[in-house]
Amino acid sequence: MNKTSFLFIIFFTLNFFAVVAEGASETSKPQSETEVVASLRDKALNSHLAFDILESLTTEVGARMAGTPQDALAVKWGVEKLKSLGFDKVWTEPVTFDTWIRKEEYAAIVSPYQHEIKITALGFSVPTPEQGIEAEVVHFKSIEDLSQSPKDSAKGKIVFISRKMERFRDGKGYGPAVKARSNGAVEAAKKGAVAVVIRSIGTDSHRLPHTGMMRYKEGVNKVPAAAMSNPDADLLTRIFARKKTVKMKLQINSHAGPKYTSQNVIGEMTGSEFTNEKVVIGGHLDSWDLGTGAVDDGAGVAITMAAAKIIGDSKQRPKRTIRVVLWANEEQGLVGAKAYAKRHKDDLENHITGAESDFGAGKIYAFASRVAEDNLAVVKKMAKLMKPLGIEYVDNEAGPGPDLIPMYELGMSVFSLRQDGTDYFDLHHTADDTLDKVKPENLAQNVAAYVVFAYLAANSEQKISR
Amino acid sequence: MNKTSFLFIIFFTLNFFAVVAEGASETSKPQSETEVVASLRDKALNSHLAFDILESLTTEVGARMAGTPQDALAVKWGVEKLKSLGFDKVWTEPVTFDTWIRKEEYAAIVSPYQHEIKITALGFSVPTPEQGIEAEVVHFKSIEDLSQSPKDSAKGKIVFISRKMERFRDGKGYGPAVKARSNGAVEAAKKGAVAVVIRSIGTDSHRLPHTGMMRYKEGVNKVPAAAMSNPDADLLTRIFARKKTVKMKLQINSHAGPKYTSQNVIGEMTGSEFTNEKVVIGGHLDSWDLGTGAVDDGAGVAITMAAAKIIGDSKQRPKRTIRVVLWANEEQGLVGAKAYAKRHKDDLENHITGAESDFGAGKIYAFASRVAEDNLAVVKKMAKLMKPLGIEYVDNEAGPGPDLIPMYELGMSVFSLRQDGTDYFDLHHTADDTLDKVKPENLAQNVAAYVVFAYLAANSEQKISR
Ligand SMILES: [Zn+2]
Ligand SMILES: [Zn+2]
Numbered sequence: 001m002n003k004t005s006f007l008f009i010i011f012f013t014l015n016f017f018a019v020v021a022e023g024a025s026e027t028s029k030p031q032s033e034t035e036v037v038a039s040l041r042d043k044a045l046n047s048h049l050a051f052d053i054l055e056s057l058t059t060e061v062g063a064r065m066a067g068t069p070q071d072a073l074a075v076k077w078g079v080e081k082l083k084s085l086g087f088d089k090v091w092t093e094p095v096t097f098d099t100w101i102r103k104e105e106y107a108a109i110v111s112p113y114q115h116e117i118k119i120t121a122l123g124f125s126v127p128t129p130e131q132g133i134e135a136e137v138v139h140f141k142s143i144e145d146l147s148q149s150p151k152d153s154a155k156g157k158i159v160f161i162s163r164k165m166e167r168f169r170d171g172k173g174y175g176p177a178v179k180a181r182s183n184g185a186v187e188a189a190k191k192g193a194v195a196v197v198i199r200s201i202g203t204d205s206h207r208l209p210h211t212g213m214m215r216y217k218e219g220v221n222k223v224p225a226a227a228m229s230n231p232d233a234d235l236l237t238r239i240f241a242r243k244k245t246v247k248m249k250l251q252i253n254s255h256a257g258p259k260y261t262s263q264n265v266i267g268e269m270t271g272s273e274f275t276n277e278k279v280v281i282g283g284h285l286d287s288w289d290l291g292t293g294a295v296d297d298g299a300g301v302a303i304t305m306a307a308a309k310i311i312g313d314s315k316q317r318p319k320r321t322i323r324v325v326l327w328a329n330e331e332q333g334l335v336g337a338k339a340y341a342k343r344h345k346d347d348l349e350n351h352i353t354g355a356e357s358d359f360g361a362g363k364i365y366a367f368a369s370r371v372a373e374d375n376l377a378v379v380k381k382m383a384k385l386m387k388p389l390g391i392e393y394v395d396n397e398a399g400p401g402p403d404l405i406p407m408y409e410l411g412m413s414v415f416s417l418r419q420d421g422t423d424y425f426d427l428h429h430t431a432d433d434t435l436d437k438v439k440p441e442n443l444a445q446n447v448a449a450y451v452v453f454a455y456l457a458a459n460s461e462q463k464i465s466r
Numbered sequence: 467m468n469k470t471s472f473l474f475i476i477f478f479t480l481n482f483f484a485v486v487a488e489g490a491s492e493t494s495k496p497q498s499e500t501e502v503v504a505s506l507r508d509k510a511l512n513s514h515l516a517f518d519i520l521e522s523l524t525t526e527v528g529a530r531m532a533g534t535p536q537d538a539l540a541v542k543w544g545v546e547k548l549k550s551l552g553f554d555k556v557w558t559e560p561v562t563f564d565t566w567i568r569k570e571e572y573a574a575i576v577s578p579y580q581h582e583i584k585i586t587a588l589g590f591s592v593p594t595p596e597q598g599i600e601a602e603v604v605h606f607k608s609i610e611d612l613s614q615s616p617k618d619s620a621k622g623k624i625v626f627i628s629r630k631m632e633r634f635r636d637g638k639g640y641g642p643a644v645k646a647r648s649n650g651a652v653e654a655a656k657k658g659a660v661a662v663v664i665r666s667i668g669t670d671s672h673r674l675p676h677t678g679m680m681r682y683k684e685g686v687n688k689v690p691a692a693a694m695s696n697p698d699a700d701l702l703t704r705i706f707a708r709k710k711t712v713k714m715k716l717q718i719n720s721h722a723g724p725k726y727t728s729q730n731v732i733g734e735m736t737g738s739e740f741t742n743e744k745v746v747i748g749g750h751l752d753s754w755d756l757g758t759g760a761v762d763d764g765a766g767v768a769i770t771m772a773a774a775k776i777i778g779d780s781k782q783r784p785k786r787t788i789r790v791v792l793w794a795n796e797e798q799g800l801v802g803a804k805a806y807a808k809r810h811k812d813d814l815e816n817h818i819t820g821a822e823s824d825f826g827a828g829k830i831y832a833f834a835s836r837v838a839e840d841n842l843a844v845v846k847k848m849a850k851l852m853k854p855l856g857i858e859y860v861d862n863e864a865g866p867g868p869d870l871i872p873m874y875e876l877g878m879s880v881f882s883l884r885q886d887g888t889d890y891f892d893l894h895h896t897a898d899d900t901l902d903k904v905k906p907e908n909l910a911q912n913v914a915a916y917v918v919f920a921y922l923a924a925n926s927e928q929k930i931s932r
Contacts, residue, residue, distance in 0.1 A: 059704045062581045070580070114536070115528045115758070118897065206672050207757070207897040231900040235758070238525045238901075291673070292581070292701070431584065431673040434697040435704075 036316050037385055037455050043310055044448035045389075050306035051440040053081065054299060058292040058435045065289035066329035067099030067260035074285050075263045078301075078326045082267035085309045087324070089270070092263035095328040095339040099260045100124045102289055103253035105226065107197065110134065111247040113239065117232040118207045119197060120290065121254045122181060122214040122225040123332055128195065132251030133158065133224070135194050139240045143180040146187045155192030158248050159184070160199075162237050164230075167203040171359065171421040177201050178212070185225040186217045195224045195250050199233035204426035207231055211288050212429045213332055224252045262286070264336045265326040267305070269312030271458060273319035279458045280323045280354030281307065281450060284330030284403055291433030295424060300357030301326055303443060307450035311458075318459035320352065327403040330358070334402055341406030348410050352464040353457050355415040356401025357446065360427070361438040362420035364391050364449045368398035371413045371464050378460045385452045389445055394418075413466035415457070417449050502782050503851055503921050509776055510914040511855075516772035517906040519547065520765060524758040524901045531755035532795035533565030533726035540751050541729045544767075544792045548733035551775045553790070555736070558729035561794040561805040565726045566590045568755055569719035571692065573663065576600065577713040579705065583698040584673045585663060586756065587720045588647060588680040588691040589798055594661065598717030599624065599690070601660050605706045609646040612653045621658030624714050625650070626665075628703050630696075633669040637825065637887040643667050644678070651691040652683045661690045661716050665699035670892035673697055677754050678895045679798060690718045728752070730802045731792040733771070735778035737924060739785035745924045746789045746820030747773065747916060750796030750869055757899030761890060764901075766823030767792055769909060773916035777924075784925035786818065793869040796824070800868055807872030814876050818930045819923050821881040822867025823912065826893070827904040828886035830857050830915045834864035837879045837930050844926045851918045855911055860884075879932035881923070883915050 031039070057077060064074040075092060082090040100123055107119040138157040140146040146159060161180045166173035180198045188196040200210035207229045214225045228236070239246055265285060271277065283300020287293020308322045328336030344351065353371065367386060369379045376396065383393035398416035400408035408414050427433045457464055497505070523543060530540040541558060548556040566589055573585040604623040606612040612625060627646045632639035646664045654662040666676035675695045682688045694702070705712055731751060737743065749766020753759020774788045794802030810817065819837065833852060835845045842862065849859035864882035866874035874880050893899045923930055 055704065059701060059708075060579050062579060062701075113526050113528065205900075205902045206674065207900065208673060231898070231902050234902050235525060235528075235900070238521065242525075432697070434671075434673065434701070436671045436697050436700050 031316065033459060034385070036314065037452055040310055040314055040451045040455060041385060041448045044307065044451045045444050047306065047310065047444055047447065048440060049309060050302040050443040050447045051438070053305055054294060054302035054438060054443065055435060056081065057298045057301060058294050062292040063289045064285065064287050064293060066097065066262060066286045066332050067257060068289065071262050071286060075265055078265035078285055081305065082265065082324070085305065086312065087267035087269060089268040090266070092265050093340065093343060094261050095264055095336045096259060096261045097329055097332065097335045099257035101255055101257040103255070104251065105254065106251040107226065107228065108249045109236065109239065109246065110249050112244045115235060118209050118229040119226040120209040120211045121252045122211060122227060124214060124256070125225040125252060125254055126222045127255050128224045128250055128252045132249055133194055134247060134249045137246040137248045143184055143187055146191065149191060151191060153191045154188055157193055158250060159188035159193040159196040160236060161196065162199050162233055164199060165201050165203055165425060167422065167425070169420055169422050170418065171424060173203070174201065174425060181212050181214055181227065185214050185223050186220050189221040189223045193223055197226045197228055197248070197250065200227045200230050202230060202425050202428060202430065205230050206432065208430040208432050210429045211290055224250065226250065226252060262328040264328050264340055267308070267324045269308050269322045271320035272317040275321055277350045277352050277463065278321040278323040279454050280325055280351055281454055282325035282327060282403065283357045284336065285326040286329050286331055288331055288429045290429065290431040292435065293433055294435045294438055295360040295427050295433050296429065297330070297358045299361040299438060299443060303357045303446040303450055306447045307454055310447065310451055311455050318455050320458040322454050322458055330403055334405060337403035337406050341410060345410055348412060351407060351412050353413040353415060354404050354407070355417055355453060356403050357417065357450065358401050358403070359419045359421050360424035361442055362422065362424065363442045363445045364389070364417045364419050366392050366394050366418040367449070367453070368394040368416045368418070369396050370398040370466060371396065372466055375460070375462060375464045378456055378464065382452055382456050386449055389448055391449055411466055413464050415453055417453060419446065497782065499925060500851065502780065503918055506776055506780055506917045506921060507851060507914045510773065510917045511910050513772065513776065513910055513913065514906060515775060516768040516909040516913045517904070519771055520760060520768035520904060520909065521901060522547065523764045523767060524760050528758040529755045530751065530753050530759060532563065532728060532752045532798050533723060534755065537728050537752060541731055544731035544751055547771065548731065548790070551771065552778065553733035553735060553774070555734040556732070558731050559806065559809060560727050561730055561802045562725060562727045563795055563798065563801040565723035567721055567723040569721070570717065571720065572717040573692065573694065574715045575702065575705065575712065576715050578710045581701060584675055584695040585692040586675040586677045587718045588677060588693060590680060590722065591691045591718060591720055592688045593721050594690045594716055594718045598715055599660055600713060600715045603712040603714045609650055609653055612657065615657060617657065619657045620654055623659055624716060625654035625659040625662040626702060627662065628665050628699055630665060631667050631669055631891060633888065633891070635886055635888050636884065637890060639669070640667065640891060647678050647680055647693065651680050651689050652686050655687040655689045659689055663692045663694055663714070663716065666693045666696050668696060668891050668894060668896065671696050672898065674896040674898050676895045677756055690716065692716065692718060728794040730794050730806055733774070733790045735774050735788045737786035738783040741787055743816045743818050743929065744787040744789040745920050746791055746817055747920055748791035748793060748869065749823045750802065751792040752795050752797055754797055754895045756895065756897040758901065759899055760901045760904055761826040761893050761899050762895065763796070763824045765827040765904060765909060769823045769912040769916055772913045773920055776913065776917055777921050784921050786924040788920050788924055796869055800871060803869035803872050807876060811876055814878060817873060817878050819879040819881060820870050820873070821883055821919060822869050823883065823916065824867050824869070825885045825887050826890035827908055828888065828890065829908045829911045830855070830883045830885050832858050832860050832884040833915070833919070834860040834882045835862050836864040836932060837862065838932055841926070841928060841930045844922055844930065848918055848922050852915055855914055857915055877932055879930055881919055883919060885912065
């Protein structure tokens with residue numbers, strides 16, 4: 001059976017049950033928890049709400065890098081959107097951080113052939129001198145090769161790291177590849193380099209480089225760091241195959257900026273019984289500056305806002321509160337998440353569990369839990385109600401989404417709703433992260449899964465813990 | 467049967483025949499024309515030569531817009547490559563034209579929301595004033611809507627034309643869409659506009675705008691013209707759906723340059739009998755400046771050079787000469803083609819027929835002829851030998867490739883070898899036109915088809931004419 005007809009059958013079946021369930025509610029016989037959740041799930045599946053929220057965010061705000069004027073606009077948008085959706089409580093909590101300002105960036109291969117190449121500075125890169133750097137390029141196939149090379153192996157040169165990221169559904173190619181981005185500048189500087197330019201950490205073949213954070217290390221020279229698009233990296237690799245001396249010109253004017261205070265934006269749909277206890281869902285509100293942050297992480301923002309809204313609209317609210325957190329400045333170091341954990345650490349016991357949506361807009365195909373053994377009954381309920389969505393339960397070994405790491409480290413229980421990330425790293429941190437890449441039906445499936453998870457977690461007989 | 471296994475069977479079958487044919491030649495029994503051509507075709511199918519030529523052009527020259535320093539490099543590359551491939555004669559013929567110089571280009575939506583948008587100036591656009599233009603944007607769904615709108619409908623405004631190009635295998639979506647690019651500036655200026663920015667003439671969804679030629683008209687105000695990427699056009703369309711006043715900032719510093727003389731680069735594999743009569747194949751050597759011109763038209767250059775080389779290496783050369791022309795400056799108005807026709811018009815009768823490869827790097831699925839009725843026997847032979855390549859004969863109504871238009875108009879017979887252009891307009895005239903988009907096996911199939919066509923045309927008993 002192909003994907004489309006499979007989906008069609010699911011939709012048909014679920015619509016049918018939804019009609020039955022609604023018919024039942026009209027007789028005003030009280031519905032079972034399963035009936036309520038199945039009905040909300042199917043409502044979510046047929047809802048365009050998440051896509052509409054995402055359309056609004058990407059159209060009316062767009063790129064919203066932490067510390068830019070668009071960061072403030074995004075906060076304003078978040079507050080207004082939560083209010084207009086009828087959240088019971090909406091507020092913000094300050095998050096302060098250092099900023100980085102992107103300016104002009106330019107690179108070209110100047111010898112043995114001339115090619116302008118598409119680069120983007122990595123987050124927090126220092127600038128080059130104003131007139132740029134022109135230097136010989138030295139090629140390493142991986143950051144490991146660079147680290148293991150002799151001292152002075154890159155002396156006075158620009159380091160090029162050509163390692164290619166591999167494509168996987170679960171994104172497991174990212175971890176091994178991203179080290180070149182995070183640590184490339186430090187490792188290059190240790191070998192005497194004047195700059196580092198890596199192959200983009202991404203799986204596409206477009207002339208759109210992938211940005212993202214890099215870091216410096218105290219005591220090691222700070223050199224400019226950039227990523228080139230994958231076709232440009234292919235080109236440079238082909239030139240190196242000719243065994244010629246390669247020279248590059250690199251000009252980056254980006255630089256550190258002043259401190260800035262943004263906000264975590266928080267909305268709640270109050271529970272019917274234990275109002276102080278909450279299930280935390282959300283996505284991060286900031287994005288990188290190159291695209292409009294549709295898949296990273298407008299999708300997560302939209303999915304979780306829509307799920308809470310659908311639960312909030314239910315006549316039978318769950319016992320506990322659904323809290324949506326639109327995290328500030330995830331991209332430049334989980335800054336909003338850390339501020340949140342610091343502020344709420346004494347309220348940890350009331351954060352019964354949570355999940356972050358931050359892996360794009362693909363369908364969810366699996367979920368995992370990290371809860372105390374005696375909470376597994378509710379996980380089983382979730383599994384049963386997620387199965388018609390094509391979602392399989394994995395195990396009780398879930399890790400947290402990025403913005404739940406600080407709370408998880410304090411002891412909070414977490415869930416992981418795993419999206420198909422096959423295409424995610426085609427778009428991640430590029431100018432191509434735009435709304436046209438998002439399928440409304442995939443977003444709706446995500447919302448349905450979050451509805452099942454959040455409702456059942458919030459309505460659990462037993463308070464969930466780890 | 468899927469495409470891959472179909473291809474596999476073709477390759478297997480042809481390899482088998484190739485082995486048989488080679489075995490036969492070892493007995494030094496003279497081969498029939500059909501045996502020779504089948505054997506060369508299968509050699510071409512298994513050859514990496516075209517891809518190697520294309521790799522060389524895109525790596526060692528790269529972008530080569532007419533009139534730039536890279537134009538001269540490309541000419542030098544062409545001469546050297548033809549010589550190194552062992553062409554019997556290699557020469558160049560001058561082609562003089564006006565140039566256009568691309569400089570900085572920038573656009574942003576400034577109201578009601580702020581978005582930087584990705585634009586590229588269209589070829590021969592005039593610049594904006596140095597500080598740019600900031601003006602209200604007026605939206606037209608097509609150039610026809612613009613033309614039919616009241617006089618002054620765009621007075622003082624920037625015209626946005628949002629028509630979307632449709633995707634077809636034969637590229638028939640291009641014609642209706644490209645009018646906005648060619649004539650948008652004239653039609654906009656007629657309605658009082660200060661600039662025109664169109665949705666890119668392309669079928670992709672990437673943040674990479676498509677450039678291409680535009681023209682002005684005497685007596686009509688010359689306004690700057692640019693194309694925005696398709697995701698940006700989607701965004702702007704969504705903003706217009708909100709019924710708000712939209713303002714845009716546009717800054718284009720590109721401008722006309724001095725006259726320049728480039729060269730048509732020509733190489734010949736001399737025929738065995740009627741050396742003065744020739745079959746003309748080729749592609750255009752220039753490209754736009756944004757990408758490295760891999761599919762437009764490095765592929766055509768590589769395919770036809772490789773086909774001539776394989777025929778030239780044959781122990782049984784065809785009766786007539788194979789002439790490869792690497793046309794100068796196709797993109798900015800078929801300038802090389804016109805110069806060639808002017809120069810060679812008195813030798814028209816010796817140009818027995820020809821074909822240009824200028825539609826990317828997809829497989830050929832069909833071919834058509836435009837020859838005198840009494841030449842159809844040789845066309846039938848071609849059809850028979852192309853069939854195993856998955857190529858069907860269409861009819862005797864072929865039109866010329868762009869650079870053969872001037873010779874065709876003088877009366878030359880032509881062939882059209884039709885490539886699958888489904889993805890061609892994803893890349894056409896963008897930064898994304900790079901080598902990674904080209905499949906070596908597709909290029910090889912093209913070479914095989916050109917070998918069949920060129921050999922049989924050149925070896926025809928009867929001289930082909932129209
Ligand atoms: Zn993210
Ligand atoms: Zn072309």
